[in-house]
Amino acid sequence: MKKFLSYISLSFFMTLSLFMSGCHDEPEYVNTGLGNFEALWDIIDRHYCYLDEKGIDWDEVRVKYRARLKETMTAKEFFDILSDMLDELQDGHVNLISDFEVSYYRAWWTDYPQNFNLRTLQQYYLGFDYAQVSGMTYKIIDEEIGYIYYPSFASYISSSALDNIFLIFSDCKALIIDIRNNGGGLLSNINGFVGRFITEDFTGGYLMHKTGPGHNDFSEPYPVVYKPAPRGHVMWEKPVVVLTNRSCFSSANDFVSVMKQLPQVKIIGARTGGGGGLPFTYELPIGWSVRFSTSPMLDAEMKSIEYGIDPSPGMSCDCNDEDLAAGKDAILDRAIEYCKTI
Amino acid sequence: MLSAISVASASDVKDTIEDYNVSRPVISNYAIQIGGESVIDTYLSPLHYRGVKTALRGSWEKAFTPKPEKFSMMSEASVSFGNYLNPAKNRRMLSVFARYGWSMSRRYSVLPGLTLSAGGIVAAEAGVYYLSSNSNNPASVKADISIGAVGGAAYRIDLGKCPLVFTDRISIPVAGCFFTPQYGESYYEIYLGNRAGLAHFGWWGNNMKLTNFLNCNIDLGRTALSVGYCFEMMSCKANNLITNTRAHSVVIGVVPGGLRLRKPRSCPQEIITVMP
Numbered sequence: 001m002k003k004f005l006s007y008i009s010l011s012f013f014m015t016l017s018l019f020m021s022g023c024h025d026e027p028e029y030v031n032t033g034l035g036n037f038e039a040l041w042d043i044i045d046r047h048y049c050y051l052d053e054k055g056i057d058w059d060e061v062r063v064k065y066r067a068r069l070k071e072t073m074t075a076k077e078f079f080d081i082l083s084d085m086l087d088e089l090q091d092g093h094v095n096l097i098s099d100f101e102v103s104y105y106r107a108w109w110t111d112y113p114q115n116f117n118l119r120t121l122q123q124y125y126l127g128f129d130y131a132q133v134s135g136m137t138y139k140i141i142d143e144e145i146g147y148i149y150y151p152s153f154a155s156y157i158s159s160s161a162l163d164n165i166f167l168i169f170s171d172c173k174a175l176i177i178d179i180r181n182n183g184g185g186l187l188s189n190i191n192g193f194v195g196r197f198i199t200e201d202f203t204g205g206y207l208m209h210k211t212g213p214g215h216n217d218f219s220e221p222y223p224v225v226y227k228p229a230p231r232g233h234v235m236w237e238k239p240v241v242v243l244t245n246r247s248c249f250s251s252a253n254d255f256v257s258v259m260k261q262l263p264q265v266k267i268i269g270a271r272t273g274g275g276g277g278l279p280f281t282y283e284l285p286i287g288w289s290v291r292f293s294t295s296p297m298l299d300a301e302m303k304s305i306e307y308g309i310d311p312s313p314g315m316s317c318d319c320n321d322e323d324l325a326a327g328k329d330a331i332l333d334r335a336i337e338y339c340k341t342i
Numbered sequence: 343m344l345s346a347i348s349v350a351s352a353s354d355v356k357d358t359i360e361d362y363n364v365s366r367p368v369i370s371n372y373a374i375q376i377g378g379e380s381v382i383d384t385y386l387s388p389l390h391y392r393g394v395k396t397a398l399r400g401s402w403e404k405a406f407t408p409k410p411e412k413f414s415m416m417s418e419a420s421v422s423f424g425n426y427l428n429p430a431k432n433r434r435m436l437s438v439f440a441r442y443g444w445s446m447s448r449r450y451s452v453l454p455g456l457t458l459s460a461g462g463i464v465a466a467e468a469g470v471y472y473l474s475s476n477s478n479n480p481a482s483v484k485a486d487i488s489i490g491a492v493g494g495a496a497y498r499i500d501l502g503k504c505p506l507v508f509t510d511r512i513s514i515p516v517a518g519c520f521f522t523p524q525y526g527e528s529y530y531e532i533y534l535g536n537r538a539g540l541a542h543f544g545w546w547g548n549n550m551k552l553t554n555f556l557n558c559n560i561d562l563g564r565t566a567l568s569v570g571y572c573f574e575m576m577s578c579k580a581n582n583l584i585t586n587t588r589a590h591s592v593v594i595g596v597v598p599g600g601l602r603l604r605k606p607r608s609c610p611q612e613i614i615t616v617m618p
Binding site: 024025026027029031039043047049099187188207209210211212213217219222224225278279280281282283285286287289291294295 | 382388390428429431432433475478479525526527530531539577578581582584
């Protein structure tokens, strides 16, 4: 009996010790003003991918904004302090999300000319007579130029829709893809377009991710390979012009980075807005979420695309706001002129 | 779980002519499990989520030749669903998991009415935690295959004419292989083909699990009722990501055919069961 009880006790304590040794330390955040501040600072410190690249002294930011915390604050006041701290990252992919407001760093486009007016396009260039499918607006303009306006990469690009559009455009000498004011969407939609302009696999860029909490803990760049559209789909082998403005962000920015490498493509307009970091979302004890860049994307030359993509050499162009209001789109005019001279 | 008395029935297995006189029936237990669980998965969130976990469980156990008096084997399967909230109660996380295990145990009759068992188990589990409000990290996929140890005890008492059998079963993976994405790796990048660093050798230092079933089996005649408590824990750390879970549940099951501790007069065969 004694031997049996000893056996049982030994088994129990062995199991308990295994149980205790197997528990891994968890992050500890408390739901106080200071606790939420420290949680936000810590989450960005561990996961944000551009701290060193942008030369941000995140420790200094912590001291600066911690000094603004008060014993008693309204939720709005507290939200403003945290969102001001996040604005130090100067990243349009960074948002603090509460149940009453979403913070957003706007300076990446507000400090620049807009270079686009949708009404001008629809009225003076498309004559309110255009077709729409799969998130795209399209029409043949000037009898020989195929024009597609694609305002968001969140819209899925249907293969059959593109086939039909390219068939309609089959007698056109060039194609204009206008992605001005396209704020991004799904990276997976990029291949929907790119695949129609290539005949073999090609590496359009690279993707990295963080491997640990250190500011420089990154994986090796992984190639993002774009494949030609499957056999049976309509390909486009004629010249292509992509129109851009500062509001081309995130996936639209990446699309421009990829297309710029193709020999038959010209980028006309203004430098894009950047947004080269794939964002993740985490949360604070108070219940607010924070979204920010965690995986940096690189172009084919392994340069960061966070700061935007320039137009093709000699193709930089801006629109005058007064001219736009009067019905003249200088960027689109430049593209049409280029297509006619090909 | 060493769960119930066997019943000589159509599920009896007769392997040889010599086995004709010996019945090794399959003991089946079908149970529903409901309880509370706490989950933290730092790929999705740095906070603990707490909520309700429900599961459907099945186990099938029988004595094992060539020494059925001493050996038994068990298959067990479960499907579980979890519904959790964050501390602020404004974000919901869901989970779904499926598990299968096969074990073999050696039984020891140490005292009248008391049987201990020890053995090994091979198990596979796969599932996902899903947090829809996240952007490019909405899901944390879990998958692992392991070999481990199982141990148990079964003790019978009689309350008048009603036999009660108390059982306890613990299973702990010892070694295996499990999947986890890298620290900040999106499933988009995995979809593109980057498979580096996803599979890990699992041991107690980086993937600790423990499951403990404590049960009371009540003989109701043709059916047995099984009522018990289940404790499950998991603690995993790999690629600088941590997943810790703790679940406490009530388990209620039925054993078709019931508990029968005495051989029926009409049954000519010797019954070898897994019960004390």
